[in-house]
Amino acid sequence: MSDKVIYMDNAATTRVLPEVFEAMKPYFTEYYGNPSAIYTFAGTANDAVTSAREEIAKVIGAKTEEIYFTAGGSESDNWALKATAEAYASKGKHIITSKIEHHAILHTAQWLEKQGYEVTYLDVDENGVIDLEQLKASIRPDTILISIMAANNEIGTIEPLKEIGEIAKEHGILFHTDAVQAFAHTPINVDEMHIDMLSSSGHKIGGPKGIGFLYIRKGVKIRSFVHGGAQERQRRAGTLNVPGIVGMGKAAEISANHMEESIAYQTKLRDHLISRVLEEIPYARLNGHPSQRLANNANFCFRFIEGESMLILLDQAGVCGSSGSACTSGSLDPSHVLLAIGLPHEIAHGSLRLTISDETTLEDIDYVVDKLKGIIEHLRAMSPLYEDFIKHQK
Ligand SMILES: *Cc1c(COP(=O)(O)O)cnc(C)c1O
Numbered sequence: 001m002s003d004k005v006i007y008m009d010n011a012a013t014t015r016v017l018p019e020v021f022e023a024m025k026p027y028f029t030e031y032y033g034n035p036s037a038i039y040t041f042a043g044t045a046n047d048a049v050t051s052a053r054e055e056i057a058k059v060i061g062a063k064t065e066e067i068y069f070t071a072g073g074s075e076s077d078n079w080a081l082k083a084t085a086e087a088y089a090s091k092g093k094h095i096i097t098s099k100i101e102h103h104a105i106l107h108t109a110q111w112l113e114k115q116g117y118e119v120t121y122l123d124v125d126e127n128g129v130i131d132l133e134q135l136k137a138s139i140r141p142d143t144i145l146i147s148i149m150a151a152n153n154e155i156g157t158i159e160p161l162k163e164i165g166e167i168a169k170e171h172g173i174l175f176h177t178d179a180v181q182a183f184a185h186t187p188i189n190v191d192e193m194h195i196d197m198l199s200s201s202g203h204k205i206g207g208p209k210g211i212g213f214l215y216i217r218k219g220v221k222i223r224s225f226v227h228g229g230a231q232e233r234q235r236r237a238g239t240l241n242v243p244g245i246v247g248m249g250k251a252a253e254i255s256a257n258h259m260e261e262s263i264a265y266q267t268k269l270r271d272h273l274i275s276r277v278l279e280e281i282p283y284a285r286l287n288g289h290p291s292q293r294l295a296n297n298a299n300f301c302f303r304f305i306e307g308e309s310m311l312i313l314l315d316q317a318g319v320c321g322s323s324g325s326a327c328t329s330g331s332l333d334p335s336h337v338l339l340a341i342g343l344p345h346e347i348a349h350g351s352l353r354l355t356i357s358d359e360t361t362l363e364d365i366d367y368v369v370d371k372l373k374g375i376i377e378h379l380r381a382m383s384p385l386y387e388d389f390i391k392h393q394k
């Protein structure tokens with residue numbers, strides 16, 4: 001075992017930024033009042049929630065009162081789909097989404113199908129981009145919602161939000177986007193992109209886990225998801241997670257202020273990683289769009305390799321990576337995203353996702369590629385399939 005830890009799984013979760021942790025601390029032990037209370041003591045907590053809401057709204061060009069705090073990305077996704085389905089059922093029961101969404105969307109959509117809704121799952125091309133013509137062709141008079149993710153959590157592909165938003169708007173259909181991987185990582189403006197609802201999560205941007213928000217455009221009819229007190233304009237009950245909200249606000253502020261620099265820095269490292277892997281490791285391919293992708297994401301397939309074995313050996317070298325998404329590893333099914341971009345099962349099984357951050361260095365990348373080369377050589381040397389393949393090559 002190595003003492004070294006090289007963390008390259010930032011799409012699964014991120015380290016809480018030290019400034020974020022500092023900002024949160026007083027709201028546990030000093031300003032612990034319930035922000036809904038009348039007395040002055042609770043005012044500090046209430047003010048902190050208001051500032052966080054303002055910071056977040058600014059990042060996506062929304063109004064402060066359009067930001068609703070939730071317990072994370074999964075809750076926001078569930079809320080957006082289920083509550084819209086209910087509120088607009090009299091208009092229709094058809095929803096359009098894609099085959100590469102996070103399970104928080106896909107499993108919610110499947111649940112809605114059991115409740116009598118119809119769902120169209122759009123295909124994606126070999127780079128993971130949805131087909132806008134197929135989107136247009138799928139729209140029906142009873143379509144109430146289009147939900148397409150802003151950027152994919154496995155292969156990093158960024159979807160054409162503005163074009164999707166324009167199509168939705170033209171047809172008078174609501175547009176929701178799961179922006180958990182994209183918020184504060186890539187520029188998003190809800191007005192320019194005609195986004196009606198947007199999901200986000202604190203722990204993917206250097207904030208704490210268990211906090212997120214749903215942006216809901218003013219005028220969108222959406223039912224309350226958690227019933228109880230009057231918090232969040234009576235749409236999401238529950239005492240506000242003040243430290244979490246403060247942390248998410250701080251993380252959003254920092255990430256948004258450094259977005260351009262982070263994108264430039266991470267793109268440089270990512271491209272170095274990608275070119276070294278493709279040049280130095282035979283039978284490797286890059287998954288996801290070559291350029292329209294998150295700056296922090298690299299996703300590869302290695303033929304004749306089993307993802308899990310690769311991850312275990314990388315772990316022994318101190319490297320944290322992922323194969324498929326965190327939610328599906330542990331199961332033997334290959335990633336639904338890799339199947340959707342057209343990879344056969346046996347190739348999809350040998351995938352590796354490495355997601356970097358501003359803390360990643362060039363030395364880290366070189367260390368990981370050096371280790372990976374050895375690991376893949378070692379695993380292939382034990383593979384009868386590979387042996388067979390090489391024999392036939394000759
Ligand atoms: C992580 C993630 C989620 C879930 O967010 P949680 O805050 O962990 O519930 C949803 N969608 C995408 C694209 C994600 O990457």
